[in-house]
Amino acid sequence: MTDELTRRFYKLGNVDQVPDPGTKVFTIGKRRILVARWEGKIYAMDDRCTHDDGPLGEGELVDGEVECPRHGARFDIKTGKATCLPAVGAVRIYSIEVREGEMYAGLPQND
Ligand code: FES
Numbered sequence: 001m002t003d004e005l006t007r008r009f010y011k012l013g014n015v016d017q018v019p020d021p022g023t024k025v026f027t028i029g030k031r032r033i034l035v036a037r038w039e040g041k042i043y044a045m046d047d048r049c050t051h052d053d054g055p056l057g058e059g060e061l062v063d064g065e066v067e068c069p070r071h072g073a074r075f076d077i078k079t080g081k082a083t084c085l086p087a088v089g090a091v092r093i094y095s096i097e098v099r100e101g102e103m104y105a106g107l108p109q110n111d
Contacts, residue, residue, distance in 0.1 A: 007095065007106035015042065015101050023066060025057035026105075032057070033094065033105055036077045038064050043077040044096040044105050050082065050089035 012026040012035060020037040025047045027033070032047035034057045045066075047057045054070035061067075065074040065083055073087030080093040095106035 006109055008109050009097060009104040009106050012044075012096075012103040012105050015098055015103055018042070018103075021061055023057055023061050025055075026103075028105065028107065031107070034066065035096070035103065035105075036061055036066060038077060042096050042098060042103065044094040045075070045077065045080050046092045048091070049073055049075075049087055050091055051087035056091070 010028045012033065018024045018035050018037045023034055023036045025032055025034050034045050034047040036043045038061065047055060049056055049068040049070065051071060051073050054068040056066050056068055059067040059069040065076055067074050071086050073082060074084035075091045076083055080091040082088050082090060097104045
């Protein structure tokens with residue numbers, strides 16, 4: 001089974017809702033997903049800092065990294081990896097597709 005078959009794509013909204021460059025948070029059920037536009041591409045990750053659950057969508061997008069507004073940890077928007085303390089764990093990232101201007105996030109089916 002390929003990874004594509006284990007994911008289900010959920011509509012987030014229109015790509016024009018996300019500043020370029022910048023971020024916007026969308027909700028799918030109880031899940032908050034931060035969408036970032038940076039250098040012509042779109043990325044998606046959980047809107048939750050791995051240090052202490054800070055709301056990453058309220059932070060700044062700087063040089064391809066989102067900075068947590070609570071204690072300043074940073075995360076690479078492409079990989080989700082923590083690049084600055086106090087966070088050490090990566091934020092979960094999601095695949096994202098744009099079809100006719102609408103964004104869809106790929107979430108695991110059994111999540
Ligand atoms: S909650 Fe994000 S750095 Fe502490």
